[in-house]
Amino acid sequence: MSSVTDKYTKNYSSERTKEFEKRVREMSGNMSEESAAALVATEMRKKLKKGGLIDKPLGAGGKKP
Numbered sequence: 001m002s003s004v005t006d007k008y009t010k011n012y013s014s015e016r017t018k019e020f021e022k023r024v025r026e027m028s029g030n031m032s033e034e035s036a037a038a039l040v041a042t043e044m045r046k047k048l049k050k051g052g053l054i055d056k057p058l059g060a061g062g063k064k065p
Helices: 003-009 014-027 033-048
Strands: none
Touching: 003 014, 003 033, 014 033
16 A cells, blocks of 8 residues: 555464455545554554463463462
């Protein structure tokens, strides 16, 4: 699409890239393309995040004793 979206989608699958570009096009009418790309990337990252350091002691490098 452009250098702005290429910066965010260089490691995305083709399906995910299409979804990202579609959402950026929808939002770019209200704001700059760079702002829309950053916002869409943040939303997509939050959607993928499904875990963390639950039930792992701090200071042990994430390893259970």
